[in-house]
Amino acid sequence: MTATASRQGDNTTARFWLAVTVIIVLVQVLAQYLMGRLWICECGYVKLFEAGVNTPGNSQHLFDWYTPSHIIHGFLFYGLGWLVLRRKPLTAKLALAALIEAGWEILENSPIVIDRYRTATMAVGYSGDSILNSGMDMMAMIAGFFFAARAPIWLTVAIAIAFEILTAFVIRDNLTLNVVMLVWPIEAVKTWQGAL
Template sequence: MSKTHRALAASFLVLLAAAAILWLMGRPPICTCHRIELWGDVGPQQSQMLLDWYSFSHVIHGILFYAAGALLLKKVPVERRLLYATLVESAWELVENSPVIINRYRVATIALGYRGDSILNSVSDVLMMGLGFWLAKRLPLWATIMLVVILELIPLAIIRDNLTLNVWMLLAPNNAIRHWQAGA
């Protein structure tokens, strides 16, 4: 088995381990509504479908992880950098679906009724990060930057949220932003 195949297999095993840990944490495998849909509409069930508005954020994670690896781990093969990115993203999915962070989202953001992700959505989020990583490797820098801008602006315009606001509101909640996001 080549180094590339070993690194990809290790990334897959990390994803499987994260899914198993989410199961042990009591996360539902699919939406608690017992449906599997491609796209989750805004609301409490959106993070339990395969994809949702926050899938764009995970693509951006992959782009950022690729950029960080390219800057900080220049001598590390790209396949191993993908493994590291998969470890970080999978760890985030575990933290994001812990009771502490779920409650933080409910209190500090507009995510009223948020119950956390289904395992299906968490696995999809890690795969979306992988897509972002792959796109950053393949696209020219200008196209990657434009993609990040587009992936931030579309959800901002449609649901009044994006990766930037999500992180901001999680770390330093702001009532003016929360009221704007709520359409008030």
């Protein structure tokens, strides 16, 4: 096989996995639409950033205090792809990351998880994401994925730790606490989070 044919094959493979990623994102959006999720905040407008955590606008606009968690998802999913798809192109790893993120976004907006958030975490008024917010969560994950693919490991880890510390300080929540409280709620943590 010539070098030109090999490059063409690599480009075809990369385009295939990018198309798979786009299809995954579209399926995520369609699934949430079919689940009855709203396209945008029921307030009728779109904000760049929603600073409130226990507000009706949380998880409804472009970005919020949970955006760093989705960037960290990208870091983690890049690492997973690197482990399990070492010989595959970056775009195949991206498709895997998008599949996991889309699965989470759909599950997160299901009645069972919304109810779990309301009972086990500080998110007593949580009603799920708007389709716009969920799509932006996917974009944040993809940004984190590509950052992790290019940046030194130490920098990726340092940024993840900084995001976790920042969001714990500002909103008393972060990716780690979110997972812990969803899977194994700790009453003391819930009380501390609720005191915000």
